[in-house]
Amino acid sequence: MKLTLCELEEQLMGSSDLPSAADIEIAAVRIDSRLVKKGDVFFCIEGENFDGHNFVQQAFDAGAVAVVVSQFMPEFEDKPTIMVKDTVQALGRVAAYWRMKSHARMIAVTGSAGKTTVKEMLAHVLSGSGSVHKNFMNLNNQLGLPLSMLEATGEETYWVMELGISLPHDMGELGPIAQPDMAIVHNIGPAHLEGLGSLENVADQKSSLFKYIRPEGVALCCKDHELLWEAANKISKPVPFSSQDENAEYYSTLLHTLPDGSGRFLIKAGEETAEVILPTCGSHFAENAAAVTCAAHQLGMELTEIAERLATVELPKQRFHCHTHGKWTLIDDSYNANPLSMNRAIDTAKRIADDRPLVLVLGDMLELGEEAGCAHCDLGSKIAETKPDATFYHGKHYSEVASQTNGSTLVPVKQPIEFLNGIHELGLSDAVVLFKGSRSCHMEDYFYALNNDI
Ligand code: ATP
Numbered sequence: 421m422k423l424t425l426c427e428l429e430e431q432l433m434g435s436s437d438l439p440s441a442a443d444i445e446i447a448a449v450r451i452d453s454r455l456v457k458k459g460d461v462f463f464c465i466e467g468e469n470f471d472g473h474n475f476v477q478q479a480f481d482a483g484a485v486a487v488v489v490s491q492f493m494p495e496f497e498d499k500p501t502i503m504v505k506d507t508v509q510a511l512g513r514v515a516a517y518w519r520m521k522s523h524a525r526m527i528a529v530t531g532s533a534g535k536t537t538v539k540e541m542l543a544h545v546l547s548g549s550g551s552v553h554k555n556f557m558n559l560n561n562q563l564g565l566p567l568s569m570l571e572a573t574g575e576e577t578y579w580v581m582e583l584g585i586s587l588p589h590d591m592g593e594l595g596p597i598a599q600p601d602m603a604i605v606h607n608i609g610p611a612h613l614e615g616l617g618s619l620e621n622v623a624d625q626k627s628s629l630f631k632y633i634r635p636e637g638v639a640l641c642c643k644d645h646e647l648l649w650e651a652a653n654k655i656s657k658p659v660p661f662s663s664q665d666e667n668a669e670y671y672s673t674l675l676h677t678l679p680d681g682s683g684r685f686l687i688k689a690g691e692e693t694a695e696v697i698l699p700t701c702g703s704h705f706a707e708n709a710a711a712v713t714c715a716a717h718q719l720g721m722e723l724t725e726i727a728e729r730l731a732t733v734e735l736p737k738q739r740f741h742c743h744t745h746g747k748w749t750l751i752d753d754s755y756n757a758n759p760l761s762m763n764r765a766i767d768t769a770k771r772i773a774d775d776r777p778l779v780l781v782l783g784d785m786l787e788l789g790e791e792a793g794c795a796h797c798d799l800g801s802k803i804a805e806t807k808p809d810a811t812f813y814h815g816k817h818y819s820e821v822a823s824q825t826n827g828s829t830l831v832p833v834k835q836p837i838e839f840l841n842g843i844h845e846l847g848l849s850d851a852v853v854l855f856k857g858s859r860s861c862h863m864e865d866y867f868y869a870l871n872n873d874i
């Protein structure tokens with residue numbers, strides 16, 4: 421980044437009175453004092469477990485050129501401290517200023533499931549036509565987004581950033597920081613209902629990203645989700661893409677699954693079509709591929725170039741990765757779960773199983789607030805309708821799920837070893853096994869247990 425301390429002060433206080441601040445170029449912005457190096461600025465963030473104000477001395481010792489605080493700290497009065505009302509907002513303001521200075525085109529992605537996947541796919545595709553900066557892993561909130569933006573050199577052609585919201589005011593804070601040239605909403609589902617309330621609210625909040633698009637910017641929206649499409653059209657005239665309507669201008673679908681667990685997808689832009697192999701056989705990833713095709717094409721890439729780039733994409737781990745071991749197929753979808761991604765994963769696993777046995781290894785779907793009970797009962801009904809050969813369940817919502825499985829057995833498991841013993845007792849030799857649950861359920865431990873054992 422190329423920001424001076426003087427610019428930072430002006431953004432935060434309206435003026436600069438640090439001695440010779442104009443000449444000091446900030447090396448990096450940090451919120452973790454252990455990462456501070458010479459020339460960095462340290463923002464003191466008050467978190468649930470730590471308060472950054474307790475680490476001001478460490479930051480100065482490590483070479484910080486200034487520290488941004490929201491508490492009066494007389495012991496550092498003679499040091500370069502910048503006092504603000506709210507350090508999180510201050511971080512956002514600095515990132516928004518940095519955004520205005522940079523010439524990069526900002527592409528912001530939001531949706532209920534698959535933001536990181538779409539961000540990674542799009543960043544990879546666009547790096548075929550220019551330099552790209554993206555948020556690191558899943559850093560997509562009021563801290564992660566600005567920090568990711570401030571990590572950029574400012575010389576890149578594109579910034580591809582995912583924006584994650586869980587409360588009603590979140591988009592109103594993230595949108596003005598991102599100020600996108602292109603905004604993509606690729607789906608909605610009942611996620612983060614604890615904070616957002618209802619699916620209608622999810623649709624309104626996600627599509628409100630379109631309010632922050634710069635003049636001349638473009639909105640892209642998946643037209644398959646009725647509530648989302650309606651909400652989006654109240655704000656702008658988005659370019660539609662789809663994984664359901666083959667007549668849509670931008671469209672993708674899974675054509676078939678290959679023996680190694682990858683999938684052959686069709687992608688379409690206007691009259692042109694191409695086929696690509698992606699390292700997943702999840703048919704719902706067609707929605708992600710349609711979003712990426714639409715975005716890259718709108719940014720001027722030819723469909724053939726997009727297909728070439730997609731052919732070498734690496735998907736982030738634990739997102740519907742199919743691993744084949746002889747006749748077994750283990751699907752590691754353990755990164756996260758909400759009702760949208762859970763239902764789609766179960767449907768796809770059933771389709772892949774075809775006439776082979778299907779085993780589900782599921783964990784709780786969290787952050788659903790008052791809807792949690794219903795959502796887990798619905799999951800029970802989904803299991804009843806799917807009729808897997810066995811389902812193992814890890815989590816506190818076991819009884820709600822079990823209440824609706826309609827005779828289909830649900831085996832509670834607390835540890836991977838219980839699951840291993842249970843699945844071996846079934847005497848299967850060629851099953852399709854899906855692993856999925858919210859992040860904190862760590863369903864990957866169950867996946868690794870079986871993956872290392874067969
Ligand atoms: P988070 O809210 O944790 O940031 P995210 O929106 O970034 O999540 P990913 O991390 O890409 O989403 O994926 C989360 C889960 O959703 C994974 O299990 C993945 O397989 C699944 N997923 C990815 N794309 C889709 C999609 N289009 N529809 C449903 N589920 C999807």
Ligand code: MG
Pocket residue numbers: 535536537557558560582584
């Ligand atoms: Mg993410």
